[in-house]
Structure formats: structure tokens, C-alpha cells
Amino acid sequence: MEAALKAIAEPRRREILRLVWDAERPAGDIAAHFDVTHAAISQHLRVLKEAGLVNERRDGRRRLYIARPESIAELRAQLESYWDEALTRLKTEAEREERRGNGRQS
Amino acid sequence: MEAALKAIAEPRRREILRLVWDAERPAGDIAAHFDVTHAAISQHLRVLKEAGLVNERRDGRRRLYIARPESIAELRAQLESYWDEALTRLKTEAEREERRGNGRQS
């Protein structure tokens, strides 16, 4: 989840992800939505791709990008389990400490 | 959401947040869980605090930290609405483009 979370922590990349959410778009089309260079957007697209959040398909001289719903769903699920896990995890840790003699109260 | 998302994008801070999820803990107690200096943890705690994810309370010479469920819930909600919004937002954008004459097909 590391890579995906870091990827969407960047606002520009969240916007890009939105743009390719349910339709393929060529890189240039995506770049046209922002006031930075195409190169910058290309780099953001690479981060999203390496995080598994988007797919790239070549079509002639264009590169079409689209979100990968599976990996987005996976990130969502991992976040959900993080919110939940935190509680249970803390609980087992407290028990562990108790067993070793109520440790670490500074 | 910006600050909160960036805060939890860091794995160390996710662990810290877990530790103070449902019980107040002094900074030193938190730091004892990691193999970095207290200073480093103190800095992470500041990031979490500035993102509104934890609360700090002074008790004598100790500083007690605990998660702020409201702001965590808020982040969760904002993420949820991001996953949803992406679809609808894209839709309205497509309509906008259509109205201006099917613009920007690169």
C-alpha cells in the first residue's frame, strides 16, 4: 500500500487519477488539464503506473492511460483494514506488555 | 485532507498513530517502540498533531498523545467521497467539454 498511498497523497496525482477514472485518455489530453509541462505529467503518470493505480496502453504514437479499479479497491481495502486493525493490534500489544510485567511506563 | 493524507503516507507515522489509537501515551513510551531517536519521534508527533490526527496534553514533564477520532473519521470520509466523486466529477467535465464543442481531443 506504501507506493499507492504516497502516490495519491500528491494532489496533482489525485486529479490525474480522477481524469482517467473510467475512460482511457492520452497523456497529452491529461496534460492539457494542468498548467505544468507535459514532462511533469508524464512523470506523475509513471508514479501512478508504478504504484499500480493506472494502466498504460500504446496506440500508435499515443499512450493511453486508465485507472486500474482492482488496485484502487485494494488500497481502499487496506486503508479500511488499517482503521480497524489499529484497535485490535493495540490490544494484543497491551497484553504482551502486561505479560512481561507491565513494562515501559517510562 | 492534504496534510492528514501526507501524514499517514509515512509508514512510521501510521505505526505511531496505531499506538495512540485508543489510549494516551507519553512521547517516550511511543519512542521506545522504534529504533530511532526520541527527537525523530517528536518530529513525527508534531506532523501528526499539525495534521490534526493526534492531540497533545501536558502532564507534568510528560507529554501525552492520543488519536483524534473525529479528524480520522473526517479523513476517512474525504477519501470515501474522493472514490465516489471521481466518477461524477468526470461526468460533469465531459458534459462541459461537449458543450464547448467536443474540445481537447489532442
Add this chain to the structure above:
DNA sequence: CGGATATTTAAGTCATTACTTAACTATTTG
């Protein structure tokens, strides 16, 4: 082929970040 088009990669800049060590600010207690 050769130029135009779509996009990426390379290389560099500047800001930010996670960390360290060292110094500082309380607060408690002998």
C-alpha cells in the same frame, strides 16, 4: 526519406523530508 506529432527520458534545480547530534526548556525531587 523527412518533417510533424506524441510522449518519454535525461539532467539539473530548488524545496521538502526523515533523520542525527547537540543544545535548550520545563518539571520534579533530593
Add this chain to the structure above:
DNA sequence: CAAATAGTTAAGTAATGACTTAAATATCCG
């Protein structure tokens, strides 16, 4: 008060990140 304790802040470092401009890579089309 002075020493010990709990923690933060300051200053510096090395790595990373978002961006730029310039060059490279493909592909299409006359």
C-alpha cells in the same frame, strides 16, 4: 537550589520529489 527526567527545538545532512528545459524515441504521413 541542583541534578535528574521528559521532551522539544535547532542545525545540519543525505535522500527524495516536483518541476524545468533540452534531447531522445517512436510513429505517422506527405
